[in-house]
Amino acid sequence: xxxxxxVTKIRSFGAIYVAEARISAMLKWKSVIAIVAIGNxxxxxxxxxxxxxxLVNENSGTSGTGGVEYITFIAPALLASAAITAALDEAMFPxxxxxxxxxxxxxxxSTPITGPQIALGVFIAALARVAFTVICYWAVLIAFGVxxxxxxxxxxxxxxxxxxxxxxxxxxxxxxVKNDDYFMTVLNRLIIMPMFLFSGTxxxxxxxxxxxxxxxxxxxxxxxxxxxxxxxxxYPLSATMLTVHFAFLLALLIxxxxxxxxxxTIRLTK
Amino acid sequence: xxxxxxxxxxxxxxYGDFTAVDAIDFDVAKGESFGLLGPNGAGKSxxxxxxxxxxxxxxxxxxxxxxxxxxxxxxxxxxxxxxxQQDNLDTELTVTENxxxxxxxxxxxxxxxxxxxxxxxxxxQLEEKRDVKVDALSGGMKRRLTIAxxxxxxxxxxxxxxxxxxxxxxxxxxxxxRLFRLKELGVTLVIxxxxxxxxxxxxxxxxxxxxGKIMAEGSPxxxxxxxxxxxxxxxxxxxxxxxxxxxTLRAMCSRIEELPDxxxxxxxxxxxxxxxxxxxxxxxxxxxxxxSSLEDVFLxxxxxxxxx
Amino acid sequence: xxNAVAIADARANxxxxxxxxxxxxxxxxxxxxxxxxxxxxPIATGFVEPVLYLLAFGYGMGELIGNVTLGDxxxxxxxxxxxxxxxxSAMNGAIYDSTWNVFFKLNESKLYQGMLATPLGPLDVAxxxxxxxxxxxxxxxxxxxxxxxxxxxxxxxxxVLAIPAAVFIAFGFASFGMAITSYFKTYQQMGMxxxxxxxxxxxxxxxxxxxxxxxxxxxxxxxxxxxHGIELVRNVWFGDLDSGTLLHxxxxxVMIICGLYLTTRRLRDLFMR
Ligand SMILES: Nc1ncnc2c1ncn2[C@@H]1O[C@H](COP(=O)(O)OP(=O)(O)OP(=O)(O)O)[C@@H](O)[C@H]1O
Ligand SMILES: [Mg+2]
Numbered sequence: 017x018x019x020x021x022x023v024t025k026i027r028s029f030g031a032i033y034v035a036e037a038r039i040s041a042m043l044k045w046k047s048v049i050a051i052v053a054i055g056n057x058x059x060x061x062x063x064x065x066x067x068x069x070x071l072v073n074e075n076s077g078t079s080g081t082g083g084v085e086y087i088t089f090i091a092p093a094l095l096a097s098a099a100i101t102a103a104l105d106e107a108m109f110p111x112x113x114x115x116x117x118x119x120x121x122x123x124x125x126s127t128p129i130t131g132p133q134i135a136l137g138v139f140i141a142a143l144a145r146v147a148f149t150v151i152c153y154w155a156v157l158i159a160f161g162v163x164x165x166x167x168x169x170x171x172x173x174x175x176x177x178x179x180x181x182x183x184x185x186x187x188x189x190x191x192x193v194k195n196d197d198y199f200m201t202v203l204n205r206l207i208i209m210p211m212f213l214f215s216g217t218x219x220x221x222x223x224x225x226x227x228x229x230x231x232x233x234x235x236x237x238x239x240x241x242x243x244x245x246x247x248x249x250x251y252p253l254s255a256t257m258l259t260v261h262f263a264f265l266l267a268l269l270i271x272x273x274x275x276x277x278x279x280x281t282i283r284l285t286k
Numbered sequence: 287x288x289x290x291x292x293x294x295x296x297x298x299x300x301y302g303d304f305t306a307v308d309a310i311d312f313d314v315a316k317g318e319s320f321g322l323l324g325p326n327g328a329g330k331s332x333x334x335x336x337x338x339x340x341x342x343x344x345x346x347x348x349x350x351x352x353x354x355x356x357x358x359x360x361x362x363x364x365x366x367x368x369x370x371q372q373d374n375l376d377t378e379l380t381v382t383e384n385x386x387x388x389x390x391x392x393x394x395x396x397x398x399x400x401x402x403x404x405x406x407x408x409x410x411q412l413e414e415k416r417d418v419k420v421d422a423l424s425g426g427m428k429r430r431l432t433i434a435x436x437x438x439x440x441x442x443x444x445x446x447x448x449x450x451x452x453x454x455x456x457x458x459x460x461x462x463x464r465l466f467r468l469k470e471l472g473v474t475l476v477i478x479x480x481x482x483x484x485x486x487x488x489x490x491x492x493x494x495x496x497x498g499k500i501m502a503e504g505s506p507x508x509x510x511x512x513x514x515x516x517x518x519x520x521x522x523x524x525x526x527x528x529x530x531x532x533x534t535l536r537a538m539c540s541r542i543e544e545l546p547d548x549x550x551x552x553x554x555x556x557x558x559x560x561x562x563x564x565x566x567x568x569x570x571x572x573x574x575x576x577x578s579s580l581e582d583v584f585l586x587x588x589x590x591x592x593x594x
Numbered sequence: 595x596x597n598a599v600a601i602a603d604a605r606a607n608x609x610x611x612x613x614x615x616x617x618x619x620x621x622x623x624x625x626x627x628x629x630x631x632x633x634x635x636p637i638a639t640g641f642v643e644p645v646l647y648l649l650a651f652g653y654g655m656g657e658l659i660g661n662v663t664l665g666d667x668x669x670x671x672x673x674x675x676x677x678x679x680x681x682x683s684a685m686n687g688a689i690y691d692s693t694w695n696v697f698f699k700l701n702e703s704k705l706y707q708g709m710l711a712t713p714l715g716p717l718d719v720a721x722x723x724x725x726x727x728x729x730x731x732x733x734x735x736x737x738x739x740x741x742x743x744x745x746x747x748x749x750x751x752x753x754v755l756a757i758p759a760a761v762f763i764a765f766g767f768a769s770f771g772m773a774i775t776s777y778f779k780t781y782q783q784m785g786m787x788x789x790x791x792x793x794x795x796x797x798x799x800x801x802x803x804x805x806x807x808x809x810x811x812x813x814x815x816x817x818x819x820x821x822h823g824i825e826l827v828r829n830v831w832f833g834d835l836d837s838g839t840l841l842h843x844x845x846x847x848v849m850i851i852c853g854l855y856l857t858t859r860r861l862r863d864l865f866m867r
Contacts (some may be wrong), residue, residue: 048785055789063796068655070806071671075660086658135779201636209643223657340710340865360615360713364602368711374704378628387627390620391712392598419632439598439712 024084030129034137037124038110039144049145053098053152056085061087061142061160064218081220091162092171093217093237095153099179100237102149104208106142107186108200114138115283116196120181122284133279135187142183143176150175168248178240181265184272187238191279211235216242239264289352289444291316291474296346299332308498311347313362319465319475321485321492323580325590326412328495330478333370334447337476338368350443367441371448373432373480376419381431382407383415387437394438402438409464410434411457413488425452433461442475450484452556453490463485494587501587506580513586514578521570522548531568538562543585548577550582560564613861614717621709622729644683645741651675652747653799656700662803665834669749676747677831678800680738680760681824685729687763688789691727692771693787696864697778705804706783706865718863724768728761735760750814750833759830765821769853776852776857794820819849 038085042049065087081089114121114134121134136222150172157163165170194200214231215238223230232238239261246258247249253261290313299307306331314320322330323406335341336348339355339362348355349533350362362514366513376384382403389399407413412432415423429452442464447560450458469475479485486506493503502509524532528549535549536542543550553559556575563570584590629637652672659671699705709719735757742748769778778784798805798820804812815821826842829835 045782048782051789059793059796067802068805071659071802076658094846200632205639205642209646213646219654219658360715361602363608364713374708378632381625387624391624391714393601394597399832
């Protein structure tokens with residue numbers, strides 16, 4: 017039959033088609049996404065960076081933040097956390113929607129597009145949103161004079177990479193969720209929120225009691241933040257720790273994909 | 287005739303610039319079973335919601351039990367049992383909890399509801415699912431529960447928006463039977479449906495709606511008499527030849543309808559016409575003579591078939 | 595004549611009978627049943643957010659910040675933020691319950707459609723949902739105080755008043771929320787709510803005294819309800835009851851009255867589209 021449908025083409029570009037569909041769905045949200053991408057850094061910088069920064073400066077100067085202004089200290093952390101939040105949005109909701117709410121993935125899967133391709137497509141789209149968020153955030157940071165272009169441009173790819181690793185693992189985990197009644201609430205309150213607060217975002221991780229520090233060690237946000245600090249203002253990081261941070265995120269990325277590929281295939285063929 | 291139970295004049299509903307219901311008039315008498323028929327988007331559900339006092343009209347008048355729904359919404363709704371087109375069960379609750387709390391919304395006593403629940407579970411054949419969360423029910427089971435729920439308050443008027451979509455044949459017949467019995471008890475039924483057999487079985491009188499307007503009104507029999515012939519001959523020539531042969535056929539009877547897969551010919555005597563066609567050596571691949579139905583009325587009035 | 599009809603007819607001549615059947619109890623009864631069979635997980639985990647903020651900012655930031663001067667007092671940073679966090683969580687909870695929660699039950703689960711097909715009116719549903727949300731806010735406030743007190747963060751007995759104050763603040767925000775939701779038709783529009791809520795939290799003086807800002811910004815912040823809410827709770831927390839406290843209370847009284855008025859007017863547009 018000659019209908020212009022090329023199975024081989026779908027086979028090789030399936031993920032791209034899925035990503036396209038995801039991105040056009042995202043575009044319905046373009047004004048919200050844009051306002052969040054610009055408003056978020058503005059609000060946080062003015063409120064926490066300046067507001068809380070004054071208090072920190074009055075009390076302990078720059079001694080608690082390794083010799084840099086408080087705003088310089090938290091900027092990479094806020095950037096990393098915005099990227100990870102964007103990744104969460106674009107990984108969790110689409111997968112929930114695809115398997116459960118609107119069952120879109122089953123429709124896609126009834127074409128030659130495979131489960132792993134769908135997962136990859138969702139990942140690519142999430143990465144696009146992350147990249148947009150990171151670039152906007154970074155531009156605001158530059159405009160505020162918190163970072164300098166020459167010294168900090170490499171923060172962009174590093175932060176995107178870290179948020180991508182997070183997206184991968186969230187895609188994998190969400191695909192496993194059958195009953196979504198409380199999944200998102202519980203994930204948000206018991207995992208995401210503690211991660212945001214206890215990952216050395218607002219204060220150095222080692223200023224917390226040692227028994228709380230493991231929260232940071234397993235948190236992608238902490239690894240991303242440490243790298244961000246290293247690349248944005250020359251925060252001292254040993255070669256070993258540099259490797260550890262990258263390795264952790266890479267492991268997350270690979271593990272996330274392995275899980276996603278397996279779960280997508282099983283769930284779509286069942 | 288005593289005063290109608292429901293009476294609408296110039297009833298209109300607009301969403302922005304779009305007119306969903308366009309100045310319609312109708313009356314429903316007490317104890318009557320009244321049907322709304324029409325293609326997708328005709329405005330049936332919108333009309334149902336206005337009658338049920340859950341949607342505000344844009345203009346025109348409507349009274350239910352002699353009252354205006356804008357003024358007496360709660361009082362009117364106390365008399366109604368509503369089955370919406372889309373199930374809106376409480377997904378955080380179980381089957382019995384759904385029935386129970388719905389009764390409570392009506393202010394019924396716990397004791398009364400508990401007895402009622404047993405009866406309704408039996409009617410909906412959901413005894414085994416009584417403590418199951420609604421999410422875990424099949425589509426048809428949810429539908430049956432929605433219908434059962436509408437009966438918890440023993441309503442005087444039952445509003446059914448496509449009640450049997452998603453029901454298996456057995457469940458449909460059980461529902462029809464139940465509706466007949468309710469009607470015998472004096473309950474007024476307002477029904478929309480896409481199933482012609484259902485409309486013919488259940489409705490004393492119906493209106494055909496299209497694009498927000500009422501196209502015709504009457505009993506099923508009256509409508510068939512007024513808008514169709516006694517019999518219909520359906521012929522198929524294969525999708526390529528249908529078009530080619532249609533002009534020839536058109537000359538042979540008062541009216542034909544070309545559907546994508548077949549041609550309908552409206553006549554008083556179908557067999558005689560078929561004979562004539564065969565004599566002309568037109569050789570349809572299949573042919574069928576049948577009595578006119580509401581389907582034909584519908585096609586005539588709206589230019590559309592009901593079940594695509 | 596059935597019971598339902600009798601109940602509804604009995605109210606037929608009272609004011610507001612078009613939208614109110616006097617039975618919001620039934621909505622609360624529904625929430626209680628739902629709590630038992632499904633919603634207890636999200637409700638039980640709901641109080642962790644302010645506690646996590648308290649631990650993170652109090653103990654983590656406390657080290658960097660040390661003490662804060664508030665009026666003529668110097669207080670520990672953790673003690674400073676505790677009342678602010680209580681007020682903020684009351685505010686956030688109320689906003690969420692009256693906007694997203696309502697929008698979801700209206701458009702996605704169609705729960706309200708079912709309720710409104712009964713003699714219940716939109717005001718019954720609105721009141722029932724708001725009262726339930728306030729109950730929830732009340733229990734969160736009690737839980738927060740129960741955690742803060744043993745940690746030594748509660749300097750004054752009058753801090754008990756923070757419990758009713760939190761409920762009061764929640765009422766203020768909830769009374770407006772539904773009216774706002776009634777103007778929104780799409781999820782995208784709802785997304786804007788989150789963008790408004792963030793500065794409401796960040797710029798309200800919960801994490802630092804707003805005196806760090808220039809006067810004009812300080813003045814703008816003092817117009818926002820979140821600032822009044824936080825100051826109110828802070829006043830009772832530290833036992834600093836004065837004319838300022840009265841001002842904050844009046845602010846919320848006006849807010850509640852305006853919110854309820856607007857919400858009541860918009861209810862039919864919200865629920866009976
Ligand atoms: N809330 C709404 N906002 C905007 N337009 C609406 C709304 N509800 C219905 N409509 C429009 O009004 C028209 C009539 O809708 P209605 O649901 O009454 O049709 P119907 O006859 O019940 O169709 P169906 O057979 O598909 O159920 C449709 O064109 C629909 O798009
Ligand atoms: Mg309909």
